[in-house]
Amino acid sequence: MIAVAQSTAEKQAQTLFHALSEVLPTGGLLTQVEQMRPYECDGLSMFRRLPLAVALPQTEAQVAAVLRICHAQQVPVIARGAGTGLAGGALPQEDAVLLSLARLKSIIEIDPLARTARVQPGVRNLAISEAAAKHGLYYAPDPSSQIACSIGGNVAENSGGVHCLKYGLTLHNVLGVRAYTAEGELLELGGAALDSPGYDLLALMIGSEGLLAVVTEVTVKLLPRPQLARVVMAAFDSAEQAGEAVAAIIAAGIIPAGLEMMDRLAISAVEDFVHAGYPLDAEAILLVESDGIPEEVIAEIERIETQLRRCGAVSMRTSRDETERLKLWAGRKAAFPAVGRITPDYYCMDGTIPRRHLGDVLRQIAAMSVEFGLGCANVFHAGDGNLHPLIFYDANKPGDLEQAEAFGARILRLCVAVGGTITGEHGVGVEKIDGMCVQFTATELACFHAVKAGFDPAGLLNPGKAVPTLHRCAELGRMHVHHGEHAHPELPRF
Amino acid sequence: MDDYLEQARARVLGAAAAGTTLRLRGGGSKDFYGGDLRGDILETAAYRGIVAYDPSELVVTVRAGTPLAEVEATLAASGQMLAFEAPHFGAATVGGCVAAGLSGPRRPYAGSLRDAVLGVTMMDGRGEVLRFGGQVMKNVAGFDVFRLQAGALGTLGVLLEVSFKVLPRPEMESTRVYACNAEQALELMNRHAGLPLPLSGASFESGRLRLRLSGNAPAVQAAEARLGGDVDSEGAAYWQDLREHLLPFYAAETPLWRLSVPSTRASFADSQTQELIDWGGAQRWLRTTHPAETIRARAHAAGGHATQFRNGARNATFQPLAPALRALHLRLKQTFDPAGVFNRGRLYPDF
Numbered sequence: 001m002i003a004v005a006q007s008t009a010e011k012q013a014q015t016l017f018h019a020l021s022e023v024l025p026t027g028g029l030l031t032q033v034e035q036m037r038p039y040e041c042d043g044l045s046m047f048r049r050l051p052l053a054v055a056l057p058q059t060e061a062q063v064a065a066v067l068r069i070c071h072a073q074q075v076p077v078i079a080r081g082a083g084t085g086l087a088g089g090a091l092p093q094e095d096a097v098l099l100s101l102a103r104l105k106s107i108i109e110i111d112p113l114a115r116t117a118r119v120q121p122g123v124r125n126l127a128i129s130e131a132a133a134k135h136g137l138y139y140a141p142d143p144s145s146q147i148a149c150s151i152g153g154n155v156a157e158n159s160g161g162v163h164c165l166k167y168g169l170t171l172h173n174v175l176g177v178r179a180y181t182a183e184g185e186l187l188e189l190g191g192a193a194l195d196s197p198g199y200d201l202l203a204l205m206i207g208s209e210g211l212l213a214v215v216t217e218v219t220v221k222l223l224p225r226p227q228l229a230r231v232v233m234a235a236f237d238s239a240e241q242a243g244e245a246v247a248a249i250i251a252a253g254i255i256p257a258g259l260e261m262m263d264r265l266a267i268s269a270v271e272d273f274v275h276a277g278y279p280l281d282a283e284a285i286l287l288v289e290s291d292g293i294p295e296e297v298i299a300e301i302e303r304i305e306t307q308l309r310r311c312g313a314v315s316m317r318t319s320r321d322e323t324e325r326l327k328l329w330a331g332r333k334a335a336f337p338a339v340g341r342i343t344p345d346y347y348c349m350d351g352t353i354p355r356r357h358l359g360d361v362l363r364q365i366a367a368m369s370v371e372f373g374l375g376c377a378n379v380f381h382a383g384d385g386n387l388h389p390l391i392f393y394d395a396n397k398p399g400d401l402e403q404a405e406a407f408g409a410r411i412l413r414l415c416v417a418v419g420g421t422i423t424g425e426h427g428v429g430v431e432k433i434d435g436m437c438v439q440f441t442a443t444e445l446a447c448f449h450a451v452k453a454g455f456d457p458a459g460l461l462n463p464g465k466a467v468p469t470l471h472r473c474a475e476l477g478r479m480h481v482h483h484g485e486h487a488h489p490e491l492p493r494f
Numbered sequence: 495m496d497d498y499l500e501q502a503r504a505r506v507l508g509a510a511a512a513g514t515t516l517r518l519r520g521g522g523s524k525d526f527y528g529g530d531l532r533g534d535i536l537e538t539a540a541y542r543g544i545v546a547y548d549p550s551e552l553v554v555t556v557r558a559g560t561p562l563a564e565v566e567a568t569l570a571a572s573g574q575m576l577a578f579e580a581p582h583f584g585a586a587t588v589g590g591c592v593a594a595g596l597s598g599p600r601r602p603y604a605g606s607l608r609d610a611v612l613g614v615t616m617m618d619g620r621g622e623v624l625r626f627g628g629q630v631m632k633n634v635a636g637f638d639v640f641r642l643q644a645g646a647l648g649t650l651g652v653l654l655e656v657s658f659k660v661l662p663r664p665e666m667e668s669t670r671v672y673a674c675n676a677e678q679a680l681e682l683m684n685r686h687a688g689l690p691l692p693l694s695g696a697s698f699e700s701g702r703l704r705l706r707l708s709g710n711a712p713a714v715q716a717a718e719a720r721l722g723g724d725v726d727s728e729g730a731a732y733w734q735d736l737r738e739h740l741l742p743f744y745a746a747e748t749p750l751w752r753l754s755v756p757s758t759r760a761s762f763a764d765s766q767t768q769e770l771i772d773w774g775g776a777q778r779w780l781r782t783t784h785p786a787e788t789i790r791a792r793a794h795a796a797g798g799h800a801t802q803f804r805n806g807a808r809n810a811t812f813q814p815l816a817p818a819l820r821a822l823h824l825r826l827k828q829t830f831d832p833a834g835v836f837n838r839g840r841l842y843p844d845f
């Protein structure tokens with residue numbers, strides 16, 4: 001019996017591979033284990049799985065054809081950009097085709113007068129700014145992974161960057177997408193205009209983690225390059241004081257181009273690695289950037305320095321030229337790899353909190369670090385309250401990973417408890433799926449499932465990611481229970 | 495205040511059971527907008543008040559029945575604003591503004607209403623209270639169902655609370671004015687938007703291009719020197735009147751169209767059409783006697799869409815949707831409001 005079942009599955013796989021190879025370019029279908037290894041995980045390497053096959057289309061028509069074939073055979077499809085995602089969003093599964101968009105990488109058109117670029121999904125984030133540079137323009141969202149991550153992945157995650165406090169997230173900088181549903185039907189959402197009629201489906205698509213449709217083209221907004229940028233690095237004796245300085249700057253009516261914080265552990269890891277010139281005796285440093293036209297920047301930097309001084313900065317350094325500015329930023333940009341040098345492994349969290357709770361939350365994280373016996377460095381987007389605690393662990397030490405995950409889960413619960421969210425920019429993926437049970441009620445999760453079903457009734461796109469089943473939440477015992485009763489008692493706890 | 499929720503729930507469940515529709519109404523300032531008004535009124539204005547506001551968080555959370563003017567006054571007292579400049583058109587409530595999804599002259603430079611919505615609490619067509627998004631600037635947990643409410647014209651549920659991102663009011667604003675034709679104006683608007691200038695408005699009508707500058711004083715002064723043109727000493731009043739449709743252009747009785755198109759699209763003006771250009775070229779207001787099909791076809795050909803904003807056929811206000819998108823609209827409506835309780839026909843005639 002078992003042998004028969006296997007051979008049926010194998011036969012189905014062969015039929016699928018045959019159909020896919022008909023529509024894909026030579027070398028565009030990988031089915032051998034060795035070929036598929038590079039695709040077994042994304043940036044969250046603690047989770048690894050092999051797919052059934054990897055499809056590497058080169059054109060939009062091939063993407064649509066792959067989707068139609070998989071739909072006809074009811075085979076799940078998982079889209080993948082550059083695989084830098086930190087939540088396991090592009091993690092394969094054994095019965096699914098991994099659809100890589102990496103070979104759709106042409107910049108179709110740049111319109112310098114209208115300040116827009118039309119690009120394929122596999123184009124790297126930084127490549128857009130590089131191509132726009134000759135027109136004095138750039139694409140504003142700048143995740144630290146921008147040399148590698150794809151614009152399609154950015155759309156799927158609604159990615160941010162150090163400049164998103166002033167210039168917005170992916171959502172604020174994308175005008176339109178072309179995308180294909182699981183059935184292979186084209187959706188044109190948004191476009192070259194600033195809005196579109198009816199429901200804002202573009203907003204729904206951005207940040208949907210590949211669950212609703214596969215993006216095959218993105219129209220982005222380009223902004224004029226600022227003439228001048230300067231950064232102030234300020235050191236503080238406590239993280240609370242640094243947090244107060246952040247609030248003071250914003251309350252003074254300043255929206256810095258970047259406003260980042262690092263704690264003592266992160267500072268020392270970074271100094272060892274890139275020698276950015278950060279003070280090793282500080283408990284926390286802030287990097288505060290101003291950009292714009294020179295007159296504006298000079299005035300704004302003065303006001304920023306005043307606020308920092310008033311809030312107790314013990315030392316300050318302001319960049320005098322571009323070399324110095326880049327050096328001050330180099331430390332922040334290298335923070336993750338720097339931490340990677342002082343611990344065998346680290347686990348990057350991504351909660352966001354209302355900023356007024358910064359001091360308290362950092363204190364509680366420090367206490368948890370002692371409790372779990374694992375180090376934790378903090379590097380984060382202080383301006384918008386987006387924390388990145390980096391939990392140290394050793395994957396080779398039995399039990400360490402589980403401890404790190406438990407520590408992380410506690411941090412996320414704390415973020416939700418103070419009115420924040422489990423993920424500010426990295427997405428839910430497989431990693432934070434249980435956290436969704438903490439943040440949303442059963443009714444709200446049921447609504448997400450219904451939205452998903454509206455786009456993908458058969459549930460073939462990136463199944464099991466981003467939105468937990470009610471069953472899973474019920475099992476975890478983390479379902480919100482209001483007034484002692486579940487919402488929608490009529491719904492099955494699937 | 496729980497009374498309001500209980501009453502609203504009873505009305506929603508009652509309408510669902512009876513198969514009737516409810517007409518959600520805040521201040522009534524957008525009664526002119528969208529499809530025919532149908533159903534018994536569910537007043538939302540009683541559920542009002544500012545729930546949370548801490549200026550240093552750059553976030554305000556308000557009940558949906560709160561007058562927009564009250565929120566704006568509260569923010570102004572702390573030197574902040576809702577940067578999207580939603581038009582009031584009368585006694586607007588916050589919920590009505592979100593439902594209409596309209597943004598004013600600052601939109602291309604500071605973002606739209608939808609961009610600024612961080613979270614909503616709403617009641618769906620089953621009487622359930624749902625919360626999406628939150629009160630923080632960055633949040634990618636779950637689909638952005640809260641942003642879907644912006645511009646949905648209340649067809650998906652009753653908005654109860656909304657959180658917005660707010661911004662500091664600029665230290666200084668000034669307006670430059672230039673005499674030119676539409677073609678020159680469009681060229682200048684687009685070229686200037688590609689330069690690092692503190693632009694916050696760009697409009698053209700009656701042979702006048704106006705550029706608004708906002709920012710700290712040195713920035714605005716440097717830009718003024720660079721841009722030339724004349725000072726418009728009535729600038730502040732002009733942008734206010736543009737936002738509220740109080741300029742003479744808006745007074746006529748001919749149909750008023752709103753076109754959303756790429757900012758570089760050539761002028762639509764002709765012997766039958768007067769045009770007012772806003773949003774640096776990306777939004778065109780037309781007074782025209784052309785048939786609707788002509789206007790829609792031209793907007794579509796330009797890569798945009800047209801809304802029959804005032805004095806037109808109400809049940810054909812919005813550009814028809816492509817079949818694939820229409821199907822998604824119907825499924826989303828079904829998800830939130832299976833019995834079709836809310837504002838039936840207000841957005842599109844068939845749901």
Ligand SMILES: Cc1cc2nc3c(=O)[nH]c(=O)nc-3n(C[C@H](O)[C@H](O)[C@H](O)COP(=O)(O)OP(=O)(O)OC[C@H]3O[C@@H](n4cnc5c(N)ncnc54)[C@H](O)[C@@H]3O)c2cc1C
Binds near residue numbers: 145
């Ligand atoms: C060192 C490092 C630093 C980082 N810094 C930041 C940061 O500062 N800010 C930030 O926001 N993120 C950051 N990230 C996370 C990551 O780079 C972003 O989430 C990025 O957007 C992922 O893009 P990708 O192309 O690698 O997508 P992938 O990892 O390949 O995929 C991510 C998700 O998108 C889906 N997807 C990909 N392409 C498509 C498509 N065309 N259509 C539909 N769905 C698709 C996938 O299914 C998956 O769910 C960082 C990651 C690393 C490793």
